Amino acid sequence: MSLVVYNTITRKKEEFKSINEGAVGMYVCGPTVYGYPHLGHAKSYVSFDIIYRYLCYLGYKVKYVQNITDVGHLVGDRESGDDKIQKQALIEKIDPVEIAYKYETIYFENMDALNVKRPTISCRATGHIIEIIDMVKTLIDKGYAYVTDKGNVYYRVNMFPKYGSLKNINLEENLSGERIEVASDKERNEDFALWKKAEDNHLMKWPSPWGLGYPGWHIECSVMSKKYLGKTFDIHGGGMDNIFPHHECEIAQSEIANDAPFVNYFIHNNLVTVNGQKMGKSLGNFITLPDLFKDYDPIIVRFYILQNHYRKPTDFNKGQLNTTSEIYKKLSETINRLYSETKDIETDNFTYDEEIQTIKDNFLNAMNDDFNTSLAISYILESSKLINKELNGDKNKDKLLSLKNFIQECACEILGLKFNTSNASKENELIEIISNIRNKMREEKNYELSDKIRDDLKSIGITLNDRK
RNA sequence: GGACCUAUAGCCAAGUGGUAAGGCACGGGACUGCAACUCCCUGAUCGUUGGUUCAAAUCCGACUAGGUCCUCCA
Numbered sequence A: 001m002s003l004v005v006y007n008t009i010t011r012k013k014e015e016f017k018s019i020n021e022g023a024v025g026m027y028v029c030g031p032t033v034y035g036y037p038h039l040g041h042a043k044s045y046v047s048f049d050i051i052y053r054y055l056c057y058l059g060y061k062v063k064y065v066q067n068i069t070d071v072g073h074l075v076g077d078r079e080s081g082d083d084k085i086q087k088q089a090l091i092e093k094i095d096p097v098e099i100a101y102k103y104e105t106i107y108f109e110n111m112d113a114l115n116v117k118r119p120t121i122s123c124r125a126t127g128h129i130i131e132i133i134d135m136v137k138t139l140i141d142k143g144y145a146y147v148t149d150k151g152n153v154y155y156r157v158n159m160f161p162k163y164g165s166l167k168n169i170n171l172e173e174n175l176s177g178e179r180i181e182v183a184s185d186k187e188r189n190e191d192f193a194l195w196k197k198a199e200d201n202h203l204m205k206w207p208s209p210w211g212l213g214y215p216g217w218h219i220e221c222s223v224m225s226k227k228y229l230g231k232t233f234d235i236h237g238g239g240m241d242n243i244f245p246h247h248e249c250e251i252a253q254s255e256i257a258n259d260a261p262f263v264n265y266f267i268h269n270n271l272v273t274v275n276g277q278k279m280g281k282s283l284g285n286f287i288t289l290p291d292l293f294k295d296y297d298p299i300i301v302r303f304y305i306l307q308n309h310y311r312k313p314t315d316f317n318k319g320q321l322n323t324t325s326e327i328y329k330k331l332s333e334t335i336n337r338l339y340s341e342t343k344d345i346e347t348d349n350f351t352y353d354e355e356i357q358t359i360k361d362n363f364l365n366a367m368n369d370d371f372n373t374s375l376a377i378s379y380i381l382e383s384s385k386l387i388n389k390e391l392n393g394d395k396n397k398d399k400l401l402s403l404k405n406f407i408q409e410c411a412c413e414i415l416g417l418k419f420n421t422s423n424a425s426k427e428n429e430l431i432e433i434i435s436n437i438r439n440k441m442r443e444e445k446n447y448e449l450s451d452k453i454r455d456d457l458k459s460i461g462i463t464l465n466d467r468k
Numbered sequence B: 001g002g003a004c005c006u007a008u009a010g011c012c013a014a015g016u017g018g019u020a021a022g023g024c025a026c027g028g029g030a031c032u033g034c035a036a037c038u039c040c041c042u043g044a045u046c047g048u049u050g051g052u053u054c055a056a057a058u059c060c061g062a063c064u065a066g067g068u069c070c071u072c073c074a
Helices: A039-057 A084-092 A096-115 A125-141 A219-229 A242-258 A289-295 A296-308 A318-342 A352-369 A373-392 A397-414 A428-445 A447-459
Strands: A004-007 A012-015 A023-028 A060-068 A122-123 A145-147 A153-155 A192-197 A214-217 A233-239 A263-269 A273-274 A315-316
Touching: A004 A122, A004 A263, A004 A352, A023 A039, A023 A219, A023 A289, A039 A060, A039 A096, A039 A233, A039 A263, A039 A273, A039 A315, A039 A397, A060 A096, A060 A219, A084 A096, A096 A125, A122 A219, A122 A318, A125 A145, A125 A192, A125 A219, A125 A242, A145 A428, A153 A242, A192 A242, A219 A233, A219 A242, A233 A242, A233 A373, A233 A397, A242 A263, A289 A296, A296 A318, A318 A373, A352 A373, A352 A397, A373 A397, A428 A447
Parallel strands: A023 A060, A023 A233, A060 A122, A233 A263, A273 A315
Antiparallel strands: A004 A012, A145 A153, A153 A192, A192 A214
């Protein structure tokens, strides 16, 4: 079975075929770095991490480009809007460049904690101002963009008939009815900014043919994807909320500037909700990752995200997160047992067990069907049951090694789960010693003391699992 | 107002034409000195309503509820 992905362009699942055999170019919209990342970012980047990991597993050489938006953009194109990075800089009383760098660092630390692999290329908007100016020039030369008296540059949306097709938006119906901005210097209200003139109090600005200014929100992604992936590439990803207008604008810019189709597959993850409402920075109902990680191991947050499909919304729910935490602990214990009991077994040649091969096939089929992680996880849990049975029973070498291989490839490599598989710490040795003494007491039927040891250890969070 | 998505057991969640995966919780059992762990068994006709079909959770229509986008947001 081959890989099938849902393509936003066609609103259908399609068989995945890369432009160049054995290689994939993928661009995912990265964060604007002016605040702490939240659970929504986690869902998005974990989702694309899965796609990245799975494509690698399938043998593709993947070039995964992700931008860092370190230029603040105005809310809309209005003169009165705030530049979010600048705003944060004024609050924290440090330079906007420091703000961007600070939150970029935190972003990556948080993603590392979630075991999200770093993109192969991470690029910043501020590092591509020359190329941005260049593409804006091209669009002006082709007549698709215009410079206003104020020194702003806008894209003529009505010249690009495809605009709105990604989101299936009809501009006539949706935009023409709105009140035209009186103060705007645009030809038409739906036109979007490619370059904005900087007001005197604007901190981040660059010289350009149109005066001192800064790039519009959408142009950086067109520029950087072209630079690193070429005019046409395989996959473009991002959150659903970026479909319109961001990705529409990218298509409009890139296809005209490059005279080539932009992207073959657009993949969008669904959003995180809180009590059914979208979690968003502007709504103020977001849960930041640093806060969440105080109460939950990041890898459990990752597991929680993967229990939902990426195209379905995840409703944040502490009760469910606690449940997930319990499930993950059990799974970890089982897998740790598997690793510790197989660490001395020769792994060179073993016959892959048929039953486990079937589970692995099912797992891969689930992944092939548009990265169905929630179904895939059910096979991991099924294997967990088999591990316990085998460890409590025959301890068949082929079965154990097959299971170990399955966990290693599917749970660890593809899903990016981590289990605490080292038993080497002093603490564990100590527990082992205490446990042995306690077992001795139990043999001597000194239950009063052995129960006290069990209870005392339990009270500091260590559970002894008695086995025959 | 326009476009679109979702609705499956107490909860989470797969399943897109052939009679409902998995997990948690609940209950029963095996194991145990007792317990925990582990294993076994146990639950839904799929929002409502029409229709298409030999056959629908799965396709089409209507309705209801919730959500997203049409301003920045992963």
